Amino acid sequence: MIQTQDVLPNVPNQEEDISDLERTWRRGRGLFGWLSVTTHQAIGMRYIVTAFIMLCAGGIEALLMRVQLAKPNNTFLNPDLYNQIFTTHGTTMMFLFAVPMMEGMAIYLIPLMCGTRNVAFPRLNAFGYWMFLGGVLFLYWGVFTGAAPDMGWFAYPPLSGPQYTPGKRTDVWAQMITFTEFSALCVATEIIVTILKMRTPGMTLNRIPLYVWSLLIQSFMVIFAMPAVVVASSYLLSDRTIATHFVNPSEGGDPLLYQHVFWFFGHPEVYIIFIPALGFVSAIVSANARHEVFGYPAMVLSQIANGFIAFGLWVHHMFATGLPQIGEAFFTASSMMIAITSGVQIFCWIATLWTGRPRLTTALYFVYGFIAIFVLGGMTGVMLASVPLDLQVHDTYFVIAHFHYVLIGGAVFPLFGAFYHWFPKMTGRLMSEKLGRWNFWVLFIGFNLTFFPMHILGLKGMPRRVYTYPPEVGWDFISQLATLGAFIIAIGGIMFVANVFMSRKSGAVAGNNPWDADSLEWAASSPPAEYNFEYLPVATTRTPMWVPREERAFVTGLRTDRREVLVTTLMDAEPHHRYVLPGSSIWPFIAAVAVSIGFVGSVFNPWYVISGSILAFVALVGWFWPKYPPELKGEA
């Protein structure tokens, strides 16, 4: 896998270096090898595939709901099953699809874009994936055994409390949250450290690609938001299993407090999903406009501002709870403020496309689709930020329409654009552009047909989470439109999957940089070698791949007989020291199994927290125990 463009005339022993790297970074064989993998491409791909399966699962649940709602007094689903399905749909899409998908893309792309060989903590990365998989299996174990949660994806007490939801359904939900938050925190930690300390020389803060900025901001948001949901889900679980009084009103606890804590996480969560998507858009726009994104400082600053403001919005989910008016006014103002920073970014992208020479690829189609849908969702967002209107349409289909416009428009459309954009990097082959156009238009039309009518349904008073409605209310025609749209979306999804499979087999060979894009992931081969680069590429400008080949620079002198990477300084990315990353290891998997035993067991018996902790401790000791006594000794 020699990349001719990277071969340097004046570096001796290149062939040897490459064969050394191949040997050092090789993955293990068989099941044991598969469970021990710690390279970021493999783990990122596992996240992406698992999260995509979850997208399909959530999609099937959505179709079931749409079938049920297609006619009045329908009996396709009974009320209990309907409750389980809408809760599982929301939970799956938020916790098992959207966040892990964004994380998977980041794990795959960030080390490449930063010009390094792996994430900062490869074993933690593997552990995070196994925890995520544990959450997936646990929730769907519940689904198939009739213990799927049925109290809505935000599980408000007292409905989710022991009195009104006996059985294990809420407990399964709460521990599934614990699994995924563990995973998200692992990823956030390693992404931040990779970005701050492992950027290639020359990539100063001022030259970080916008996608990398978006992930840095998103990861910090995870660090400060996820602990809130740790607290919220632990409130529920411990109130239910060991009779604490966090949210039990009869002993001084407070159900409203749960809403505060949950939304202190829940609102930033939306931006945790959406900010990486903004990064996709920036990367796709600059590559296809063949022009650096307009207003780099404005883009970075408005994304950072988005990150901060996101923590000051949570109460707008609680306008109907009777809070003091002054508080409501404050949160109305901050909710409207987010439109400013989002607007700045939209204008910057438009300016980039305007001044560049746009090439209409499928990825760019998805960006256009994103701008159209997201702006509409943003408009209804401004409407919902005003308390009187919010009170009118609270818990109606208007809200459903709004958040599907912002989440599908704001995150899923850029995500599909990103799939089309980076598929050649990940597989070495281009996806079919022709099928891609069809894919885009079917999804775009299907999406609008499904969700636009829901605005009207909401204004006509249809509440969310009802399993059926009487014929007199006149919601049937609009509901049927939405159901039709949902099936069109499903066709679009099938077209995408077909395109993936066909292109993987027989797509045009991509080469290293098929889009002539600007960032460093395109310097690696397609698909990248396990070690990403033979010699780390140096970033001499903000758009290193647009520097003429003869002016590019590379890092030499990293040892190739072990997984060595370069640590650089935080601001200026000056080389500081070399650092050995751990190789393949089974311990992250064992640790994840140990922790999972504790989590799953604690639903049935609280003492499992203790036994799970002891098992996890043993696994962690195995994980950190030094392999060789003189490991690196005498090297300093």
Added chain:
Amino acid sequence: MTESKTIDVSHLPPYSISNQAPLWWGQLLLAAIEGMMFLILIAAYLYVRLRMDVWPPPGDQFPNRVLPTLALIPLLLSCIGSYWASEAAKKDDRAGMIKGMLLNLVLATVFFVMRLLEWYSLNFSYKADAFGTYVWTFLAVHSYDYVGDMLFTLVLLAIAILGRHGPKMRLGVHVDSVVWYFLVGIWIPLYVVVYWGPKILETQQ
């Protein structure tokens, strides 16, 4: 950047036991995560206080404040042991690491025994009411992290005694000291909330 086409990094040190190490940053973020969680719990405690008329709730006694206050002395001193061990780790001084970690573990144990004695004497359980739930949660969550880090220090100590201490393990000792400073530092606000909170926020009749 440099004009030449290559940057040779072979002269750079192969590891660094300092705040430049990725592991140090990872540990800092872990402290941020835990700190955030405690902050949310403290905010929730104050929120619950605002919603209740009588504080502490009837029947719950004030926790004793003498023993927990005295316990701060061994707790703060235990940081000296951590600092000693981490400075020794930087210099690859095995004896210093062992002594530092031993000092840290002994003082940490003294603090923990004092905490358990006081905890045992509380006249309310976590099942009593929201107040009891929060006090027990602060104590339990902090103890969980505290004992966990003591055990990891013990493992590092074992590695040092067995003579298997490479640069990674020494970096571990350095980073372990960062965790310890965090666990000691975060206890100060928690101590105020747990032991002084009921008094300061007491219902004035």
